Amino acid sequence: MRTLQAKLILSGCFFLSILSGLHPVLGQGADNPTADRVLSAVYEKLAGMRSLQYAYRLELNYASEDYHRALPGSAYLEFTPSDTLIGFRYQVEHDNMKFVYNGTESFVLDQDQKTMRLNTSPEFQYFAGITAFYNSLVTLRKAIPALIADKTIGKSIADTTMDKRECYVIRLTLDRRVIDRLGGFSELGTDRKVSYEITVEKESYLPVQILQRNDQNQDFMLTAFSRIMPDAASPSELSWYYSSYADQYKLTQKKALQPLQEHTAAPDWQLPLYGSPEAVQLQQLRGKVVLLEFWTKNCGYCISVVPALNSLVKRFAHEQVVVLGVNAHDTEEGINSFYKKNRPHYKSVFKGKGVSEAYGVGYFPAIVLLDKAGRVLYQGEYDQKKIEGLIRTALQ
Template sequence: MKKYLILILIKSICLTVAFANNEINDASNLLKLSASRLNEIKTVSYIYKREINNYKNNYFDKTSANCFINFEKSNEANAFNFQFSNADGLTQIYNGTEYFTLDKKDKTMEVITNPSAKTFNSLSNCYNSIPVLRNMLGTLAIDDSVNKSKKDTVIEGKQYDVINLTLQNKALDYVKGYRTYSVNFNTLYKLILDSKTHLPYQIIETNSLDKDKYSTVTTFVNLQVNPSEPADLSWFYSTYLNVYHQKKKEKSLPQIITKQTLPNWNLPVLNSDKDTTLSKFDFNEKIVVMDFWIKNCGPCMESFPKLKALQNKYGKEKFQLLTLNSYDDKKDVEFFFKREKPAYLMLYKGQELAKKLGINSYPTVVIIDKDGQVLQLFNGFDFDAIDKVIATNLYRKK
């Protein structure tokens, strides 16, 4: 009897393993099939709809664009000729040499000749897009480090295949294929494919850290293979010169440097009781770390615990850490104030001060000595280097 039960158990385990392997094979084969289908396409059009729900960091966004892509024309930067017409009145066009934008609201134009790959990687309509899937589905199919499974679903009466993908410490990227992370977590994708055409309908991205606090849902509506192409002249910025004028670039001031003195400033500060303002003169005789940040900035979000650790480490007698939000309104800043319960001071309306200091990327950290002069500036948050500058100067005698 015991031997019989053991045999049943072994058989059950074998069947479970076999079922799991078949599920993986089905997912891999379907990814290969979809990749092959996408790589056959010469041109495609669709409506790109993306919704971001980031409850953890109080960031929500919806974008929509009519997209036309010509895959036959591409370059070494992995950029395909495209025309994107966004719902907010912005048109983005790349013809293989020129990338230009047309702003329908103010009738302005910006032109970049021979743009770098970084330009395209920052475009919203390229995030989890058809070009990304076209480039990566074949790789995902054979990448053993990516966990895969398949199931079926019905959406509005139509049959779809769902492939679940788990990527460890990495995510899909438009230019690089994968972008990697030093933080240990999984990016989770739910890729929904049309069961008949095997073309993508939707991709849902979540992650193991934020779980139900974060999702990005990208949907490809009315996807058409080899549609009617835009007019030939529509691909060149010179066609639009009679309607649009070149946008004048704002001259940004050079970044403040070591030994320069900060201009006078006075900004509102959040606290639990009432709003007050602070100025540079409130911190005479102290080492001051000024962290400039904005809401929609991943590294800014990651730095919050380290900021708190710095203030706790050095106290407030001879040291003060200030975070200065540069763009977001008071309500948004209050969200982070309530969430973080900071040991440091959180200021807002810092945009003008950031401009005066030549700061246009975030986070940027400026360390000020006891005389109000710049000790060092960091483009990005380097905790160890910042800590070293503080420790070196905090107890130094004049």
């Protein structure tokens, strides 16, 4: 979940895509490719590879939050059908970090601090949160069959030239959904259209870049690919095992986050209330149904869920229901900027990093719903239908 969520600076490729002009592909038939035909060709290309090596540049530009970041990196992927967890093993490097999954265990090397974190039993959600897979070649390989089959997705195709290469640009428009990093889909809690422009080189049918935008603001995410090497040779065998790095890196263990169990009492806490000299203690809210939304300022999904939470506040305005944001680590200045731009109709407490960890929150936004006795009814993503149903039941 989500937390994919970052923002970048416009790259040269993005400007080229705009300035070169896009000319719609006209006509029908084999000589005039459609979006689905080109997507099929891209899928056949990617699915036919036993391994894949490439460089990437992920650019995150959340102008609505004044957040910009660029993440260049490199990846080696080796597709292993026998791996039923994610279907491939990998070695990825960016920001002086190296991420390795050998099909059994995963580990992360901090090349600056010379430390190593080991996960001997990784679960699917662990991989779904890896930044390097955001709108990546893995995303396309896993998502394309579903994208082709889904007739509710708006699709179009155009011609363009990028870096003197003839390319197609496939435009996809999804209603209230985004494509997950490992190819699934996540529902959005707000009425928002999300568009993807996938640029594909005509000669090779290899992706050049993926641009993601929405119809609510100027935020965008751009992943550009280069130096793509199909069926690349594997790194050395020893490089796949954490024991090979034990003499250079100190093994550290990061405490695993454990979400609260349903029907158990939520731990009490007291945190300062944003915009007020007062503090809020959870125990003071007993007798009311409490929805806690854990959020951070630089989180696109946290922004997109605000209108839905505002609607929830309005719907239960005359009931014993409290909607309260819990900001994990932003400054009061950052929270003030978020409130001015996005206008939540509910209050927030802050300095909530310790509470987030105690509640097992590993992504943002995360929802924890409590009954009138302070017991956990739900913890997870914002699912409006489910949450409203639980609230109504708890009020009875």
